[in-house]
Amino acid sequence: xxxxxxxxxxxxxxxxxxxxxxxxxxxxxxxxxxxxxxxxxxxxxxxxxxxxxxxxxxxxxxxxxxxxxxxxxxxxxxxxxxxxxxxxxxxxxxxxxxxxxxxxxxxxxxxxxxxxxxxxxxxxxxxxxxxxxxxxxxxxxxxxxxxxxxxxxxxxxxxxxxxxxxxxxxxxxxxxxxxxxxxxxxxxxxxxxxxxxxxxxxxxxxxxxxxxxxxxxxxxxxxxxxxxxxxxxxxxxxxxxxxxxxxxxxxxxxxxxxxxxxxxxxxxxxxxxxxxxxxxxxxxxxxxxxxxxxxxxxxxxxxxxxxxxxxxxxxxxxxxxxxxxxxxxxxxxxxxxxxxxxxxxx
Amino acid sequence: xxxxxxxxxxxxxxxxxxxxxxxxxxxxxxxxxxxxxxxxxxxxxxxxxxxxxxxxxxxxxxxxxxxxxxxxxxxxxxxxxxxxxxxxxxxxxxxxxxxxxxxxxxxxxxxxxxxxxxxxxxxxxxxxxxxxxxxxxxxxxxxxxxxxxxxxxxxxxxxxxxxxxxxxxxxxxxxxxxxxxxxxxxxxxxxxxxxxxxxxxxxxxxxxxxxxxxxxxxxxxxxxxxxxxxxxxxxxxxxxxxxxxxxxxxxxxxxxxxxxxxxxxxxxxxxxxxxxxxxxxxxxxxxxxxxxxxxxxxxxxxxxxxxxxxxxxxxxxxxxxxxxxxxxxxxxxxxxxxxxxxxxxx
Ligand SMILES: CC(C)[C@H](C(=O)O)[C@@H](O)C(=O)O
Ligand SMILES: CC(C)[C@H](C(=O)O)[C@@H](O)C(=O)O
Numbered sequence: 001x002x003x004x005x006x007x008x009x010x011x012x013x014x015x016x017x018x019x020x021x022x023x024x025x026x027x028x029x030x031x032x033x034x035x036x037x038x039x040x041x042x043x044x045x046x047x048x049x050x051x052x053x054x055x056x057x058x059x060x061x062x063x064x065x066x067x068x069x070x071x072x073x074x075x076x077x078x079x080x081x082x083x084x085x086x087x088x089x090x091x092x093x094x095x096x097x098x099x100x101x102x103x104x105x106x107x108x109x110x111x112x113x114x115x116x117x118x119x120x121x122x123x124x125x126x127x128x129x130x131x132x133x134x135x136x137x138x139x140x141x142x143x144x145x146x147x148x149x150x151x152x153x154x155x156x157x158x159x160x161x162x163x164x165x166x167x168x169x170x171x172x173x174x175x176x177x178x179x180x181x182x183x184x185x186x187x188x189x190x191x192x193x194x195x196x197x198x199x200x201x202x203x204x205x206x207x208x209x210x211x212x213x214x215x216x217x218x219x220x221x222x223x224x225x226x227x228x229x230x231x232x233x234x235x236x237x238x239x240x241x242x243x244x245x246x247x248x249x250x251x252x253x254x255x256x257x258x259x260x261x262x263x264x265x266x267x268x269x270x271x272x273x274x275x276x277x278x279x280x281x282x283x284x285x286x287x288x289x290x291x292x293x294x295x296x297x298x299x300x301x302x303x304x305x306x307x308x309x310x311x312x313x314x315x316x317x318x319x320x321x322x323x324x325x326x327x328x329x330x331x332x333x334x335x336x337x338x339x340x341x342x343x344x345x346x
Numbered sequence: 347x348x349x350x351x352x353x354x355x356x357x358x359x360x361x362x363x364x365x366x367x368x369x370x371x372x373x374x375x376x377x378x379x380x381x382x383x384x385x386x387x388x389x390x391x392x393x394x395x396x397x398x399x400x401x402x403x404x405x406x407x408x409x410x411x412x413x414x415x416x417x418x419x420x421x422x423x424x425x426x427x428x429x430x431x432x433x434x435x436x437x438x439x440x441x442x443x444x445x446x447x448x449x450x451x452x453x454x455x456x457x458x459x460x461x462x463x464x465x466x467x468x469x470x471x472x473x474x475x476x477x478x479x480x481x482x483x484x485x486x487x488x489x490x491x492x493x494x495x496x497x498x499x500x501x502x503x504x505x506x507x508x509x510x511x512x513x514x515x516x517x518x519x520x521x522x523x524x525x526x527x528x529x530x531x532x533x534x535x536x537x538x539x540x541x542x543x544x545x546x547x548x549x550x551x552x553x554x555x556x557x558x559x560x561x562x563x564x565x566x567x568x569x570x571x572x573x574x575x576x577x578x579x580x581x582x583x584x585x586x587x588x589x590x591x592x593x594x595x596x597x598x599x600x601x602x603x604x605x606x607x608x609x610x611x612x613x614x615x616x617x618x619x620x621x622x623x624x625x626x627x628x629x630x631x632x633x634x635x636x637x638x639x640x641x642x643x644x645x646x647x648x649x650x651x652x653x654x655x656x657x658x659x660x661x662x663x664x665x666x667x668x669x670x671x672x673x674x675x676x677x678x679x680x681x682x683x684x685x686x687x688x689x690x691x692x
Contacts, residue, residue, distance in 0.1 A: 085533040114571045116462040133479075133500070138537045148504040150541040154479070158494040185585070187431040191484045191496040198490070218592035225460045225571060225596050239531070243589060246564035250571050 003035040004305060007066035007270065011044040013279025014289035014333075015072025021291035021337025022070060022298045025317075028341035029302070029310045039066065043088060044279075045076030054087030060095050068301050069272040072294065073279035086136065093129050096269035098262035099160065100167050101127035101238075102300065103245040103276065105228075110323035111253035115225060121252045123231035124175075126168040127241025129262060131160040132192075134238040156192040156237070161199045167265060168235035169207045179232035180204075181213040183220045183240055196237065220244055224251055249276050256289075257322070259296035261304060273301040287332040292318050295340055310344075317343035349381040350651060353412035353616065357390040359625030360635035360679075361418025367637035367683025368416060368644045371663075374687035375648070375656045385412065389434060390625075391422030400433030406441050414647050415618040418640065419625035432482065439475050442615035444608035445506065446513050447473035447584075448646065449591040449622065451574075456669035457599035461571060467598045469577035470521075472514040473587025475608055477506040478538075480584040502538040502583070507545045513611060514581035515553040525578035526550075527559040529566045529586055542583065566590055570597055595622050602635075603668070605642035607650060619647040633678040638664050641686055656690075663689035 006026075010019040023038065030036055041063070048054055063069060074084050092098075107113055107121035137153035165182075172180040182200045186193025197214065204212050215223065217240045223230055224247050236244065249258035258276035275293030283289060296318055303311035317340050325331075331339070352372075356365040369384065376382055387409070394400055409415060420430050438444075453459055453467035483499035511528075518526040528546045532539025543560065550558050561569065563586045569576055570593050582590065595604035604622035621639030629635060642664055649657035663686050671677075677685070 082533045082536045082539070086536065090534065114461055116460060133498075134534060136536075137497075138500070138535075140537045140541070142504075144544070146504050146508075148541055150502045150537040151483075152479075152500040152502075152535045152538045154484070154498040154500070156496045156498075158488075158492050162492075185588075187428045188436065188480060188585075188588075189484075189498045190428045190432065190482075191486045192498045193428070195486065195494055195496040218589050221567060221589055221593035222596040222601070225593065226600075239534075242531075242534075243564050243567055247567035247571065247593070250568040254572075255568070 001033050001035060003037065004030070005065070005067045006036065006038045007063050007069040008038050008040045009043050009069060009071045010040065011072040011074040011279060012046070012076045013073055013281045013284035015044070015074070015279055017285070017287065017289050017333045018275060018291040018294040019070060019072040021333060021340070022294040024337050025295045025314060025340045025344055026298050026302075029313055029344040031310075044074045045079050045084065048079055048084060054084060055091050063092075064269060066270050068270050068305060070298065070301060071272055071274040073275065073277065075279045077281055090134060090136075092272065093262050096262075096272070097130060097264050098272060099128060099130045099164055100261075100263040100265055101129040101241060102261040102263055103127060103241070103248065104259065104300075105245075105248040105252040107252040108257070108319045108322050110326045111257065113251055113253060115228075115251050120229040123228070123248070124171060124233050125241055125245050125248060126164060126171060126233060126235045127245060128160065128164045128236070128238050130238075131156055132238035154189070154192055154237075154239070156195050158195065158199060161196055162203065165199050165203050165235055168233055169203055169210055172210045172233040173207055175232060177232040178209050179211045179213065181215055181231055181234045183215055183217050183234055183236040183244060185217050185240070186214075187216065192237070200235070217244065221247055224248060228252075245276065253322075255293065257292045257296065257318070259293050259300055261297070261300040263304060271301075271304055273297040273304075287334060289333050291333050291337050291340075292322070295337070313344050314340075347379050347381060349383065350376070351411070351413045352382065352384045353409050353415040354384050354386045355389050355415060355417040356386065357418040357420040357625060358392070358422045359419055359627045359630035361390070361420070361625055363631070363633065363635050363679045364621060364637040364640040365416060365418040367679060367686070368640040370683050370687045371641045371660060371690055372644050372648075375659055375690040377656075390420045391425050391430065394425055394430060400430060401437050410615060412616050414616050414651060416644065416647060417618055417620035419621065419623065421625045422627055436480060436482075438618065439608050442608075442618070443476060443610050444618060445474060445476045445510055446607075446609040446611055447475035447587060448607040448609055449473060449587070449594065450605065450646075451591075451594040451598040453598040454603070454665045454668050456672045457603065459597055459599060461574075461597050466575040469574070469580060469594070470517060471580045471582065471587055471591050471594060472510060472517060473582055473591060474506065474510045474584050476584075477502055478584035500535070500538055500583075500585070502541050504541065504545060507542055508549065511545050511549050511581055514579055515549055515556055518556045518579040519553055521578060523578040524555050525557045525559065527561055527577060527580045529561055529563050529580055529582040529590060531563050531586070532560075533562065538583070546581070563590065567593055570594060574598075591622065599668075601639065603638045603642065603664070605639050605646055607643070607646040609650060617647075617650055619643040619650075633680060635679050637679050637683050637686075638668070641683070659690050660686075
């Protein structure tokens with residue numbers, strides 16, 4: 001009999017609320033014969049304040065035992081900026097080699113977009129997750145003086161770029177349009193730019209059916225608001241991916257519905273799934289958060305574990321729920337979760 | 347008697363066409379007693395193909411003799427990506443210490459925006475122009491092999507950050523709303539992030555009337571499409587500035603109307619003014635390019651040289667011209683230039 005053994009990290013702020021709904025929908029969608037086990041981990045701001053710990057080796061060992069990880073959100077104003085981001089979120093992505101950071105953008109019917117004319121939006125960003133300016137390389141000399149110099153080093157390897165580029169080509173190949181766009185800034189960041197561009201062109205030869213395209217990151221932000229339909233799959237570096245996926249989320253219905261997967265394709269380590277939004281401390285505990293992004297992250301999780309039909313059922317349920325919202329009064333986090341659970345079970 | 351001695355670099359593609367209109371409007375707006383002298387420089391793709399040169403020491407010496415520089419656009423598909431960008435555009439910015447890269451965004455009445463609901467947009471981005479990931483630091487080892495490593499080093503100095511932050515505070519102070527937002531990614535790029543944040547907070551003490559704000563670059567792209575009215579003046583690093591000003595141009599009417607100044611505030615070197623758009627080889631020579639961005643760059647140039655009334659007259663003329671376009675057939679580059687010249691003279 002089948003089973004899913006899930007590590008759950010509700011985290012801070014609205015993380016708690018949205019994860020509860022994500023788990024509710026997960027239980028509802030799974031067939032009877034699949035045994036779901038969950039173990040909750042109390043990581044985030046509270047633990048950091050109490051113990052000074054963000055993510056220990058023992059934590060990593062414990063997480064490693066599970067099939068996948070569902071995360072709500074991490075971050076709180078009581079913790080200095082960077083501590084939980086570098087000490088928890090990025091540490092986990094690097095420790096578990098989550099080099100494929102998958103962020104789909106789809107503007108669903110009935111969902112509001114800040115763009116005029118309800119454009120067609122249906123693309124996936126494959127963001128590299130373990131290199132680039134996120135490696136923590138760099139440093140500071142003469143700190144706090146008028147002669148301070150601070151550097152940040154973007155590290156890019158053929159190994160790291162090739163595996164994520166190949167993953168993106170495979171994803172493009174599997175989609176109807178079969179189009180892959182490389183987003184970089186190879187006219188200015190020429191060292192990293194040449195590496196990315198050369199590897200992209202080399203791997204392209206293995207995927208003759210995939211149409212390829214290159215766009216500078218600055219121009220990509222223009223297309224994301226003037227012509228988002230031009231994108232099918234995008235592959236890009238860690239920092240550019242961070243920036244354009246927030247914009248992509250904004251134009252395709254907001255971070256209330258943006259899901260993401262931090263994927264280790266080899267399965268050597270568990271992959272982690274999380275909404276793109278943060279912990280939103282300003283609305284935490286009020287039942288106002290939209291759990292849809294977390295529920296859609298559960299769909300990505302199920303697809304990753306091989307439950308394609310269940311993933312699709314969740315995505316259809318969220319789409320139907322969003323379409324029915326138009327003109328109706330706002331519902332609570334729990335009401336939305338209940339409605340989605342009902343739909344997927346139905 | 348007063349005089350302006352201008353270096354003119356039409357450059358490639360539509361650069362030629364739009365600069366001709368910019369100069370036409372400049373001549374029309376200047377009072378009789380101001381003597382305008384222009385000297386044209388043939389830089390760009392053609393020269394590079396013919397001589398292999400992009401920008402020599404002799405070129406820099408010649409440019410240095412002028413009060414300011416007006417540039418059309420540089421770049422052509424016949425030249426490998428990066429050659430003219432690094433060898434001309436960035437070389438000039440660095441050689442003339444253009445550390446204040448000024449990019450205003452204003453959505454004018456009648457101008458189309460990809461955003462729904464015609465939001466209010468009126469802000470200025472002060473982009474650092476001589477540091478960050480644009481310094482060309484970094485390198486490649488084992489090039490072309492499966493063990494290639496390519497790095498890009500973002501270099502940030504207290505000296506460089508402080509002068510641009512102070513410039514931005516002064517600009518915010520001079521505007522009615524007096525609000526300055528720092529855009530960075532200080533939760534991930536902690537070395538550079540701390541330098542920027544500390545200096546920003548330190549300089550803020552000298553400007554008690556200016557309201558300050560901090561936003562991560564990824565979130566900034568969200569606000570630029572969901573709530574652009576929240577911005578008054580933004581200060582940011584070279585790469586983040588590159589990215590968000592393209593997005594800013596897109597939401598506030600497109601790169602057809604986006605102007606920029608590469609400013610050396612001390613006046614030690616001439617400042618350079620240019621439209622944000624590129625050379626657009628696909629429409630070059632067809633009279634289709636909108637010269638408004640170049641004409642607005644001429645306004646920035648005049649303001650920089652102390653001709654505030656003339657700068658304002660140009661901006662009013664462009665606004666009036668754009669408002670009158672609605673529902674009318676498209677005009678040629680030259681027709682728009684003629685109309686603007688007539689307006690500013692009138
Ligand atoms: C919180 C932060 C470290 C993170 C990132 O920059 O990757 C976030 O913005 C994201 O996109 O997941
Ligand atoms: C052409 C390129 C070097 C340049 C930059 O990246 O600064 C351009 O994008 C700009 O914004 O002026």
